[in-house]
Amino acid sequence: MKNSIIFAGVRAASCSKVSKIIEIPELDGYKLPVTIINGYDDGMKFLVTASIHGFEYPGIESAAELCRELEPEDMSGAMIIIPVINSSGFYGRLPYICGDDEERKNLNKLAPGNKNGTFGERLIAYLYDEFVSKVDFHLDLHSGDATEDLCNFAAAGNAPDEETRKFIHKVINHTGFEYYTQSSGRTEFYNGSVIYKGVPSMMFEVGGAGKWTRKEVVEEKENIKRIARYFGILPGQAELNVNQKWLKTQSWIECGHEGFFYAFVKAGEEIRKDQKLYEIRNVYGELLEEHYAMHDGKVMIINSTLGVSEGDDAVFYGKAE
Numbered sequence: 001m002k003n004s005i006i007f008a009g010v011r012a013a014s015c016s017k018v019s020k021i022i023e024i025p026e027l028d029g030y031k032l033p034v035t036i037i038n039g040y041d042d043g044m045k046f047l048v049t050a051s052i053h054g055f056e057y058p059g060i061e062s063a064a065e066l067c068r069e070l071e072p073e074d075m076s077g078a079m080i081i082i083p084v085i086n087s088s089g090f091y092g093r094l095p096y097i098c099g100d101d102e103e104r105k106n107l108n109k110l111a112p113g114n115k116n117g118t119f120g121e122r123l124i125a126y127l128y129d130e131f132v133s134k135v136d137f138h139l140d141l142h143s144g145d146a147t148e149d150l151c152n153f154a155a156a157g158n159a160p161d162e163e164t165r166k167f168i169h170k171v172i173n174h175t176g177f178e179y180y181t182q183s184s185g186r187t188e189f190y191n192g193s194v195i196y197k198g199v200p201s202m203m204f205e206v207g208g209a210g211k212w213t214r215k216e217v218v219e220e221k222e223n224i225k226r227i228a229r230y231f232g233i234l235p236g237q238a239e240l241n242v243n244q245k246w247l248k249t250q251s252w253i254e255c256g257h258e259g260f261f262y263a264f265v266k267a268g269e270e271i272r273k274d275q276k277l278y279e280i281r282n283v284y285g286e287l288l289e290e291h292y293a294m295h296d297g298k299v300m301i302i303n304s305t306l307g308v309s310e311g312d313d314a315v316f317y318g319k320a321e
Contacts, residue, residue: 007130017072021033050083052140053106079228095146109188111192112195154172155202164198164200179244256310262281264277274293276293
């Protein structure tokens with residue numbers, strides 16, 4: 001940008017990169033690492049966040065590497081990157097939850113936040129006020145966490161108007177993902193950006209089961225750069241993915257019982273209607289529940305742990321249309 005920009009009190013002059021660990025007074029000095037890369041010319045402001053769930057590694061590593069690799073001399077507009085939002089979850093190796101929150105809440109279920117709420121609610125409110133509300137697009141990076149096997153995909157924020165919805169889908173269409181979905185949720189961090197702040201948003205789901213690979217990180221960084229090219233932030237042509245498939249029919253199923261989880265399918269597997277996907281039994285082997293596919297499709301996420309609690313994600317599958 002031709003002028004300096006400010007996020008959370010951190011100023012980045014035109015054609016400069018500033019990396020700083022912010023200490024947030026409203027959260028008792030909580031430390032948040034932020035990199036602001038302000039280009040040489042005007043353009044869109046693109047926010048990339050990771051570690052809402054601290055055990056989702058590919059996106060965290062991708063964001064951290066981009067903080068080091070991107071330079072303002074190559075950019076029009078700006079990129080703002082927060083690689084580790086949930087530091088207690090990341091460094092403490094905690095799936096899903098924020099260890100700093102008094103009630104150990106899941107940060108991805110707290111939108112739009114609450115300035116007078118628990119630690120997690122106040123952190124989400126701060127992120128919306130100091131970052132999301134000041135940008136033109138928000139990408140949140142996720143994985144299958146420590147408990148899920150996953151087939152990589154992108155998801156569009158649940159925009160309330162058709163024009164914004166189409167715009168987000170067009171952005172996704174310029175990534176390399178084979179599949180994408182349209183979220184129907186409201187409390188997820190990235191969804192809250194478009195629902196409560198009017199900022200177009202999406203998320204990546206890459207990798208899972210508490211692991212990361214160099215291949216995943218390379219591909220994820222390239223997909224982030226593809227979006228930046230589409231916005232004109234980075235130089236080069238943004239390529240349309242003509243082979244991408246929209247999983248318009250989708251089913252997210254949660255566990256209805258605490259128990260032992262047994263999967264009968266794998267992530268990425270094609271399934272048919274009425275095919276058995278999983279069952280849950282108690283410690284004595286008695287059947288508590290089982291789920292059969294409600295439609296044809298492809299398994300995108302499947303729980304990978306033996307023990308589950310009521311309300312845990314069990315399986316997500318979708319059908320391309």
